[in-house]
Amino acid sequence: MAEGLRACGWTVHRIGDVFPDDGQDIPDEEWIAHGLDRSWVPLSKDGRIKTRDLEIRPVLEREAVLFCLDNQQLRSAEMIDHLSMHRNAIHRAIEKGGPAAYAVRHDRIERTWP
Template sequence: MAEGLRAHGWTVHRIGEFFPDDGQDVPDEVWITYGLERSWVPLSKDGRIKTRDLEIRPVLEREAVLFHLDNQQLPTTVMIERLVARRDAIHRAVAHGGPAAYAVRRDRVERTWP
């Protein structure tokens, strides 16, 4: 997915580029904190992340914004299309500030937390 978004002009930082073993053993709160410390906006395929206190805490503490797809079973091409189509709404949500989590849905970006 990262390369597809990059092809559309997005700046994408994959956790696997910064952590060993493609980031497979890195807890969510660690990579989220790592990204937020660099002013990156986290994107997760897993919407449940917002319901886990330990994982959402860095977003809360930094008054940041996190995005997640509403369906992690989508084909990669559909995920990319959905994110690209909602780019302006994503930028508006980031500008609005947090703490907040948003689902990127087929037809909209919707705040899902808090």
């Protein structure tokens, strides 16, 4: 998916590009904080991340924005399509600031937290 988004002009930092073993041993709150400290916008396939206090804390503390795909079963091409289709809305949500979490749905993005 990262390469497909890069081909569409997105700047993508994969967890595996930063942490060893593709980030398998890195807690979510650590990679989220790492990215936010670099002004990166986190994207997760796990929409439940916003319901876990430790994992959402970096977003809250930094008044940042997090995006989650609303369907973990999508193929990579579908994920890329959803993100690309809503690129302008994603940028507007980032400009509004946070703390906030948004679900990227097939037909829109939707603020889902707080």
